[in-house]
Amino acid sequence: MNPDVFLYRLQYEPHNVKPADWEPDWEDAPLPYKLYRGAPAFPLDRQMPAALNAGIRSAKPDLATIGRLLYFTYGIAQLTESPVASVFAGDAPATMVQLRRYVPSGGGLYPCELYVYLKLDGLPDGVYHYDAAHHRLILLREGNFDDYAGRALGGRIRMDSCFGAVFISPVYWKNFFKYHNFAYRLHGLDAGFLTGQLLEVSKRLGLSALVCFQFLDLAVNRLLGLDAGEESVYAVVPLSAAPIVVRNGEESEYVTAPELCRELPEIRHEQYIRSRRVVASPVLAALNAASRIDSAAAFRQPVREANAGPHDAAPAIPLPHATRLGYDLAEVSRKRYSPETEFTLQRVEASALAAILRETAASYPYRNDLDGTEWRFEPRVFLYGCFYGVEGIPDGAYRYDSAIHALRCVRPGDHRMRLQSGMSLHNLNLLQVPLCFHVAGERNGLRMRLGLRGYRVQQMEAGMLGQRLLLAATAAGMAGRPLLGYDAKRIDALYGMEAAGATGLVQIPVGPCLPRARLTGSLIP
Template identity: 40%
Template sequence: MNLDEFLYKLHYETDQITPPDWQVNWEDAPLPYKLYEGLPVIHLDSGLPVSFSQKNKPTLTDLSHFLSYSYRITQVSQTFPSMETSESWTTYRRFVPSGGALYPNELYLYVRLEDFPTGIYHYDAAHHRLVCLREGNFDSYLERSLGERCDITSCFAAVFVSTFFWKNFFKYNNFSYRLQSLDAGFLIGQMLEVGKRNGFETCVYYHFLDSAINHLLGLNESEESVYAIMPLAKDQNMKWFDTIADQSLTTEQLSSELKSLHHKHYVRSKEIRPYHMLLNLNSACKLRSFSSINVYNEDVQKDVDGPVLTLPLVEPLTYPFNTACEKRYSPGLDFALKPLTTEPLAYLLNETAATSFYRNDLDQNKKSLTSRISIRFATNSVVGLQNGMYEMDSSCFQLKQIKLGDFRTALQDGLLSDFVNMPQIPLSFNISGSKDHYRKMFGYRGHRIQHMEVGILSHKLLLAASALHMNGHPILGFDVPYYDELFNLQQMGRTSLLQIPIGYYRPHPRLQGHLHS
């Protein structure tokens, strides 16, 4: 099938993109982390601080804590046998959510700290260490890969978020394409939050010369590719969006300046089945020069009808960040209905709206994320708010009433399998965006950008829920046309991108241990 047909079926007819005879070979599953072989390593500080220092000059310890909170393996969890399965299940978890706890993304860094070898490193999440891939100064190469829009010399590091295709394709087949972008967004959202608490200045770049960056990191593009780049700095007056200096520079011209890397790494899988559609889409997404780069200039269409309700005014939520990270997980069938007031709802929406003003190269700070991604939710047993469906208006912190009623059965009916008990959930959030998936401005690259932005916005919602002693469960396994009609999205050119039920929960029967000091 062609790419347009694939993306349509990926979203609306997911059963049509996976072969009917697809069998998951768990005995040959890949590792959920990448392990390089035979390269020099630098071990990082093993601690996980309760608070951050916010020094004027970041150190390796500060970078270590940033990586710990962002993507380190922090927990081992063993689930006991249940009515659904007769086997126990062990997973290695991190502070960010991931579909099936498979973590298809990897982190690489360009580090330029004082008294530290400048160069390109891979973050080994399993051992919490940096693996040196390429030593040397690559300021000019990286700046030109970003279109010379960012002064890398003013940064102390740059983080590259990649996707390793096989790590969740082995289970989800072609549906992994949506999960990979969404997981990358969750990870970026966590890094933005950790960076803010460290006093780092951050910016997310979605546009760069893909193959030049992959070449710098030594990635094999048939198995892995970078999706986003986040430079880290301390200079509050730094310029992030200079005009592109050389629009004619191509990936081939830049890549020819560096020799290729051929480092060995261990995957564990003995058979890696082909994923042609993922590679075709990744190729179609590539930016080969900056001659056609666009700035986002459209808004998600909003409804104008319906009563408006004002939420209680709340201050920014303060909470122990480490505790919220450690307690965050997806409850599944463990949700337990308890009465909820409008104050926690106000905190949830206030925190989510606040994170929408993140620095990025899509709109260059001209618009908020909620101008592109919208939040609607259905309520059940929220004291002071009628059961119904509402939309958040972040510009004035108000709710717009869409329709009243009890939608619990309808929400349950829309799930592709009963892995969440909707009747026990007070809030079910629907994250939606343009049905075009940013295609007019960014081509096929727009689909993965849109899903990364959904992940960024949703992760803040999940963190706030954990801080309020609740939790959320991100869901992609639902009937999209059914939910679009249920949430009145079709007439506005919007579509459901993610569903997140949030509520209180009972402890799950499992053994869990921390893997950090």
């Protein structure tokens, strides 16, 4: 397999990465969560606050804080039952029952799992799996692993100053069974939407968080007891009650993953995902192996090229002044959902569009290990959009310039039919959607500076920005649905992205919508 060819097809020819005769076996589908059997379980506090607003920094987080962090990030929030239309006359009415979480996921499959390393009073120090089905922690490995985890992160973070860390890990089969090799793109985006929600919840709880994209994969997977052929960590997020300090990590420059792995015994726990037949995904495993980092000396800090990212040649259209929305994250997370046929075309005030864009851009900057020890945040993904029927904004395709809070017109006109004809699955009527956003990034996917690792970093950052957009749209009284079923070449041509060295990563229609015809039950733990 040539990775360059595969990633090109993944972006521009997705039909060529999945066999034409591949059909998911829904009778043998995996659960949307993983269960561990026989390991010690520790229930989490089931008393959830009604609201999550700006947090007051806590000097010493407790287990109740962790329960809220995990629940509002990735807890099972609702059980829904929706009618399903049949294409055959005379068929009996059918319904679809789904478990819903606070983040979107392709097909509602939720391929990611959360693991946490914790050092809290009333809980044994160690590594845990978050059992979302029962809102509890499952102890996988007991002990203090500050030194081990710190060296796995390249010696850049003092783990003894953090009370823990979150590990975000896609399980290959949970997406592969439906999407085959296209799952590789979904895994990065799913992990990104989840990371974006984790960071927003952390803010509301007064916690400091830092996203580490670079770490010694084999060592981290060894700590959690993961089989890299089935599942692999995409991000490590240290947590602290105080600001997290990033160091250069020269003293760990020569630490290697095999050396660290020899320090820990291998662990294996019985797991249950329901599927009786699990098909191997060698391409996904090979890509993750090729993007693996085995030595801290291989960590890189990408420096943006002078010509990378969008250019500002297009005239700027100033947007109305907009302040931060200041929404209640718990309420907005409960309201957020992904419409299909419920979009309804209405005029949108320019002030509403301005508020969504301002909130998305202002909430996005985050601490990470790619922006250096001084944390000079450099966004690597950007917002474009096709807008129709917005008061005071001519119909057209635009790029949002967050530096001056303005739109730059790339191509005037109504582009809804162009967008609709580029859909591979016409499950949405884009003629009913006034705002259609596109998250874009550098065309080479950071490959030149981070190697294969750069591709999944870019997909994750697209998801992180997309989650902020969905939350802002919901807070403004609208709804959005992330989509990958579109013609990427058509989108790039629409915005002239190729000349700017960019490409569209995810499409997110946003607009007013009618209530969905479904039964919904809240699942507060």
